[in-house]
Amino acid sequence: MEKNTQTAAISQVEISTTWGDQFKQLIDTERGKEVTGIAELKKYLNRFGYIRPLPGTNFTDAFDDRLLSAVSKYQSNFGLPVNGRLDSETISSITTPRCGVNDFSLAGPLHTTRRYHFFPGQPRWTHSKLTYSFSPTNTIDYLDTSDIRNAFRRAFFRWADAIPVTFVETPDYLSSDIKIGFYKGDHGDGEPFDGVLGVLAHAFSPENGRFHLDAAEKWTLDFGTEKSKSAVDLESVATHEIGHVLGLAHTPVKEAIMYASLSPRTKKVDLTVDDVEGAQFLYGSNPYFKLFSLAAPDTSNAGVYMVAVARILSAVLMLVFCTAT
Numbered sequence: 001m002e003k004n005t006q007t008a009a010i011s012q013v014e015i016s017t018t019w020g021d022q023f024k025q026l027i028d029t030e031r032g033k034e035v036t037g038i039a040e041l042k043k044y045l046n047r048f049g050y051i052r053p054l055p056g057t058n059f060t061d062a063f064d065d066r067l068l069s070a071v072s073k074y075q076s077n078f079g080l081p082v083n084g085r086l087d088s089e090t091i092s093s094i095t096t097p098r099c100g101v102n103d104f105s106l107a108g109p110l111h112t113t114r115r116y117h118f119f120p121g122q123p124r125w126t127h128s129k130l131t132y133s134f135s136p137t138n139t140i141d142y143l144d145t146s147d148i149r150n151a152f153r154r155a156f157f158r159w160a161d162a163i164p165v166t167f168v169e170t171p172d173y174l175s176s177d178i179k180i181g182f183y184k185g186d187h188g189d190g191e192p193f194d195g196v197l198g199v200l201a202h203a204f205s206p207e208n209g210r211f212h213l214d215a216a217e218k219w220t221l222d223f224g225t226e227k228s229k230s231a232v233d234l235e236s237v238a239t240h241e242i243g244h245v246l247g248l249a250h251t252p253v254k255e256a257i258m259y260a261s262l263s264p265r266t267k268k269v270d271l272t273v274d275d276v277e278g279a280q281f282l283y284g285s286n287p288y289f290k291l292f293s294l295a296a297p298d299t300s301n302a303g304v305y306m307v308a309v310a311r312i313l314s315a316v317l318m319l320v321f322c323t324a325t
Contacts, residue, residue, distance in 0.1 A: 019044060019095045019198060029086050034062045041086075044094065045070045048260075049104030077103055078260070079252050097232065098261040099240060100191055100202035103250050116258065116278030117249035119205040124247045124282045125177070126207065129166050132156070133173040135181030140215055148234065151221055152180070155238040158269070159246060162276045163283040177207070178245055182215035197230050197264060201237050203244040211241055223265055236268045248278045270294075 022037050023044075029035050042059035045051045051070035053059055063086075072084040078093050134149070149169065156167035170176050186192040191202050193214040201213040213219070219234045220226035243258045250260040256274040273294045 049102040096261040097197040100199035123206040130177045131170040132178035133176035138181035151235040178209045180211045182213045184215045203241040233267045
């Protein structure tokens with residue numbers, strides 16, 4: 001099987017991210033120390049569900065036991081060595097651009113089955129034909145509109161291939177189930193964007209349908225023509241956010257689409273077993289979708305050949321089924 005993630009050659013330390021400059025100075029800070037920037041780190045961890053301020057207090061620059069617990073929880077959730085320390089690997093993960101959806105519900109724990117996660121209450125769409133539309137005003141003008149639409153069409157198809165849900169584009173933005181737009185800063189939903197290479201996008205759980213991307217990012221559909229070190233692959237982020245629209249929360253599985261972070265100049269669009277099993281738990285499976293085609297990555301020619309054959313057979317069987325009925 002082809003690798004799920006492709007990363008253009010680039011050093012993360014060469015890129016200035018929203019959180020990079022203020023958090024790199026915290027590497028190897030130990031419990032009991034008081035260092036400028038710790039309060040901002042606590043705000044970051046609070047934003048994504050790992051820590052809350054004590055009633056009537058503000059976050060301080062002290063590395064206290066509550067921060068130690070939050071860091072350990074973050075490390076566990078991102079598949080890092082759990083030691084509660086602000087080591088270089090942990091800070092590197094924290095400063096990587098990511099989705100803006102909370103990793104945990106502060107009102108209560110996320111429901112967890114195996115490794116994939118859901119939003120509290122396991123919300124899902126109650127109808128199987130979902131319409132989507134693009135905002136006529138909140139757009140970007142440097143990518144061709146038809147290319148953007150095609151990228152989203154491919155992203156929606158990946159999920160529709162695995163579950164009995166169809167996605168249909170409609171020109172009627174106001175009445176569509178899923179509303180897609182590019183926004184900057186505070187855009188009225190209580191989840192403001194923060195500039196280049198911080199929060200890339202966010203989407204809301206069913207049946208809300210809001211799907212917002214940060215217009216400040218340098219979005220691209222082709223790393224061959226876009227040379228910016230901070231370029232972000234639009235199709236990869238779209239595929240991830242559709243998972244949220246369907247009801248999936250973040251997973252600790254690094255290879256999965258629903259992993260929270262995505263480095264710049266990285267293309268990651270293929271669903272993994274973790275992604276598919278989570279979606280099928282909510283919606284069931286398409287009758288001819290085969291999970292074995294999503295086995296562990298195999299870069300050998302034989303592996304690629306077997307996956308291709310499996311997908312062709314699946315398509316042929318579906319065609320026969322539709323013709324017979």
